[in-house]
Amino acid sequence: MKSKIEINNIPITIERKKIKNMYLRVLPPNGEIKISAPLSISQKDIIKFANSKSDWIKNKQEKVIKESEKAKKRQIKYITGETHYLWGKPYTLQIIKKNKKYNNVFIDNNKIYLPVKENSSFENRQKTMIEWYREEIKQKIPEILETCIKIVGKRPNEWRVKNMKTRWGTCNVQKKRIWINLQLCKKSPECLKYVLIHELTHLYIPNHGKDFKNLMNQFYPNWKETKNLLKKEKYY
Ligand SMILES: [Zn+2]
CATH class of the missing domain: 3.30.2010.10 (Metalloproteases ("zincins"), catalytic domain)
Structure with missing residues (x-):
């Protein structure tokens, strides 16, 4: 049996189960909040419980979201063959050598071309892409x-x-x-x-x-x- 409530603008899913105690979980990647509650407990008591935890929930949520984002960022490496998006459309990233002719990011067909200097770091590439996105x-x-x-x-x-x-x-x-x-x-x-x-x-x-x-x-x-x-x- 599932229901939804909202505490201080935080949506919470409540699931009632044959359990003894109430459990509160903050789930990755979006910090979704779930409360598992015993069948016998009243909705009012669940709301009271959630309210008493609202500060803790907010902190935990921030942490969970940050951690998930870090994990995701690690997945992006800015290397040839990766999929990157512009206006909802996927493109294949192609790393090329930066020179006078190619010194800025550009799109051709289904590819995003990212010109980089030799030995460019992840941060360099990320920065170039972000600046390009900013202009877009x-x-x-x-x-x-x-x-x-x-x-x-x-x-x-x-x-x-x-x-x-x-x-x-x-x-x-x-x-x-x-x-x-x-x-x-x-x-x-x-x-x-x-x-x-x-x-x-x-x-x-x-x-x-x-x-x-x-x-x-x-x-x-x-x-x-x-x-x-x-x-x-x-x-x-
Ligand atoms: Zn708003």
């Missing part, structure tokens, strides 16, 4: 943002791009400034649109409460679908 998303944002502004009816004072670890975007409501995670350019442009609409909607409602959800339903009826798409795999 900066080029894409203005066009999609205009569409989103028309839908939402709010315009930010400015937008900026940042490489973020745990969020796809943020909105400084006072300054009307939107931050977009450059990692979004690995996802389909639809995801960027969703995040932009989400952040613009914060210019009406700063929190994620009922009013916010109502507006999202209006501006972007499929938001749940796209949100799940983003959750499914955070980083390639």
